[in-house]
Amino acid sequence: MQQILYSQGFGTRRVCTGLVEQGYVEVEGRACNDPYADVVPEGLRFRVQGTEWQYHAKAYVLLHKPAGFECSTRPSAWPSIYTLLPPPLRQRPTPKGQPGVQAVGRLDQDTTGMLLLSDDGAFIHRMSSPRHHVPKVYDITVRHALETTAVQRLLDGVVLDDDPKPVRAAACEVTAPCELRLTLTEGKYHQVKRMLAAVGNRVEQLHRSRIGGLSLPAQLAPGHWQWLTEDDLALLR
Ligand code: URA
Numbered sequence: 001m002q003q004i005l006y007s008q009g010f011g012t013r014r015v016c017t018g019l020v021e022q023g024y025v026e027v028e029g030r031a032c033n034d035p036y037a038d039v040v041p042e043g044l045r046f047r048v049q050g051t052e053w054q055y056h057a058k059a060y061v062l063l064h065k066p067a068g069f070e071c072s073t074r075p076s077a078w079p080s081i082y083t084l085l086p087p088p089l090r091q092r093p094t095p096k097g098q099p100g101v102q103a104v105g106r107l108d109q110d111t112t113g114m115l116l117l118s119d120d121g122a123f124i125h126r127m128s129s130p131r132h133h134v135p136k137v138y139d140i141t142v143r144h145a146l147e148t149t150a151v152q153r154l155l156d157g158v159v160l161d162d163d164p165k166p167v168r169a170a171a172c173e174v175t176a177p178c179e180l181r182l183t184l185t186e187g188k189y190h191q192v193k194r195m196l197a198a199v200g201n202r203v204e205q206l207h208r209s210r211i212g213g214l215s216l217p218a219q220l221a222p223g224h225w226q227w228l229t230e231d232d233l234a235l236l237r
Pocket of ligand 1: 108111191194
């Protein structure tokens with residue numbers, strides 16, 4: 001039991017032993033007071049100091065990022081998105097490097113929407129590597145009405161200031177005079193904002209609504225998170 005608590009991020013091995021010995025852990029509705037109790041982790045639900053938890057060998061979560069949060073563990077001006085997650089997700093031991101889940105890429109402070117986090121390095125790499133071309137869909141409000149020529153340029157490719165190779169949108173749908181839905185398969189720094197600036201416009205609102213085949217669930221409110229299911233992971237891939 002102590003090992004399970006430790007793997008799920010409930011503290012050091014000593015802290016986890018103490019939690020069990022002091023009666024703070026419940027398994028299947030009953031107190032578990034033996035840190036060395038042999039418990040099968042797969043599918044296990046337990047409570048620690050009243051908090052319900054489900055065992056996950058690896059953590060894959062989806063956060064609905066609100067505006068006004070930075071995707072860094074050491075933010076410069078705004079609170080960190082990591083403060084929106086419960087401590088066990090931030091403390092899970094990892095084989096190397098920083099403990100806890102890490103964001104798959106970053107969204108700007110003022111961008112809202114889907115953000116994936118995981119402690120599985122291979123998953124993070126796969127989802128964020130430009131080589132894998134995972135499509136990401138952004139719903140955007142711009143300052144000036146969109147002209148057909150600008151939309152065509154976004155599809156044909158625009159040059160951003162740090163790279164002579166043009167970047168292009170995989171798809172672009174104008175949904176209202178000042179609104180568009182853009183699909184990108186790479187994630188350069190401030191890419192959406194810089195692409196719209198390159199065609200003489202300005203992003204006023206930016207929201208990521210879809211990654212791969214998975215959309216942001218309508219019931220997941222800004223600032224809230226949920227575990228990704230096996231079906232969600234299949235849709236992402
Ligand atoms: N492109 C941007 O410009 N900002 C984001 O947050 C994401 C994509």
